[in-house]
Amino acid sequence: DIQMTQSPSSLSASVGDRVTITCRASQGIRNDLGWYQQKSGKAPKRLIYAASNLQSGVPSRFSGSGSGTEFSLTISGLQPEDSATYYCLQHNSYPFTFGPGTRVDIK
């Protein structure tokens, strides 16, 4: 099975900051990776698909990059409403696997 790791596990940043979350796969997954945002008590929401494609309706301050085994999600200009937990997901091979999540708090 492909294992996904994320770093950091949590972070605290100020409004307007640039924030980067990293996701690593235990083996190459091409660009078969998505990023999800989950706010407290809500269902997850996809932000990015195919590693770097922005989901329709998602603010352009979110961006994704990477291929193979290393990926990143960047929030350029953190907003109060971005306080959430962020997960990566690999869908290259069964079983699909999520990363453990990164909690983002606003200072």
Next chain:
Amino acid sequence: EVQVVESGGGLEQPGRSLRLSCEVSGFNFEDYGMHWVRQAPGKGLEWVSGIDYNSRSIGYADSVKGRFTISRDNARNFLYLQMNSLRPEDTAVYYCAKDMNHWLSSFDFRGQGTLVTVSS
């Protein structure tokens, strides 16, 4: 508008069975893969199972393989998850998710989930 409504959750004893249902509308169900994802209380997301558009490709998490069965009824627009030999660690909110392709690939969540509690 894509709509997904999960149902069938509840309290069940260890070793018993439950069947979850997911009724969809707003898109051609028969053209898309579908998934189940769960989240235990206070924990992260776990992909449980996925089924492609014509039920020929199916995958399961190691934690449920041999106990859970995913299926779909394209005529009625329903996705199912038959959960047998339930364990306390199966306690979670279960979400139904729509793939963006007919094969299994990236997916998104549209429902609010259904809570399954396994306890004696």
